[in-house]
Amino acid sequence: MSATLLSLRRVVAPATEPVTLAEAKAFARIDHDHEDALVQNLIQTARDMAEKTLRLSLLTQTHEALFMLDWTQTMTLPHGPVQSIALVEKIGVEDNTEIVNTGHYALGARPDTMHLLLTLAGYTLRVRYVAGYATAADVPMAIRHGMMLHVLQMYEQRAGAERGVPTEAMALYAPFKRGERL
Numbered sequence: 001m002s003a004t005l006l007s008l009r010r011v012v013a014p015a016t017e018p019v020t021l022a023e024a025k026a027f028a029r030i031d032h033d034h035e036d037a038l039v040q041n042l043i044q045t046a047r048d049m050a051e052k053t054l055r056l057s058l059l060t061q062t063h064e065a066l067f068m069l070d071w072t073q074t075m076t077l078p079h080g081p082v083q084s085i086a087l088v089e090k091i092g093v094e095d096n097t098e099i100v101n102t103g104h105y106a107l108g109a110r111p112d113t114m115h116l117l118l119t120l121a122g123y124t125l126r127v128r129y130v131a132g133y134a135t136a137a138d139v140p141m142a143i144r145h146g147m148m149l150h151v152l153q154m155y156e157q158r159a160g161a162e163r164g165v166p167t168e169a170m171a172l173y174a175p176f177k178r179g180e181r182l
Contacts, residue, residue: 003067003068003069003070003075003125004067004068005065005066005075006066006067006068008063008079009064010062011062011063011064011128014047014057014059014060014132015059015060017043017047017059017136018059018133018136018139018143018144018147019047019144019147019148019151021036021039021043023148024043024148025039027148027152028148028151028156030155038158042151042154043147046148046150047059047147049150049164050143050146050147050150050165050169053165053177054143054173054177054178055078055079055178056081056131056132056176056178057081057132057133058132058139058143059132059133060083060130060131060132060134061131061132062086062128062129062131063077063128063129063131064126064128064129065077065078065127065129066091066125066127067124067127068124069121069122069123073115073116073117073118074108074113074114074115074116075114075127076113077112077113077114077127079131080111080131080178081132082107082112082114082130083130083134084107084129085105085107085114085127085128085130086128086129086130087099087126087127088100088102088105088114088125088126088127089126090120090123090125090126091123091125092123100118100125104116104117104118140176142172142173146165146168146172146173147169149166149168150165150166153166
């Protein structure tokens with residue numbers, strides 16, 4: 001058995017993007033500035049969709065996950081790579097919360113796992129953690145290239161119907177895709 005992931009939400013968005021405005025404009029051969037705001041929004045949309053597709057965080061951001069605990073003391077934190085755990089709280093039956101001492105949990109040896117060093121079966125656990133690559137340069141080039149393909153498609157077909165992530169970008173993302181949902 002394992003802890004059940006009840007919900008996941010981003011509480012702090014990344015401060016930068018994996019692809020700069022200049023990189024996206026050069027890739028799309030845009031040589032004017034009057035659509036910079038549009039291109040910047042397309043970069044953010046491409047990152048959001050890449051993160052959903054890949055099930056990982058591309059740049060440093062903070063997530064909050066709620067787990068229903070059983071007897072398992074190891075859980076996978078979604079949308080890594082996990083950099084650090086900021087807060088762990090147990091939530092009781094009457095929604096009373098108690099902060100779990102940092103000595104009672106640790107990041108695991110396996111990527112994106114957290115080990116509880118005490119038994120909290122029957123509780124809901126709130127875990128706030130920082131995840132993502134530290135800098136844009138750390139994001140694999142294949143992912144960055146897939147994002148630029150996506151920006152180009154959205155820019156060229158902005159008057160058309162919703163298209164989703166381009167097939168070429170999906171092929172570039174495939175080696176990095178994680179298995180968990182949410």
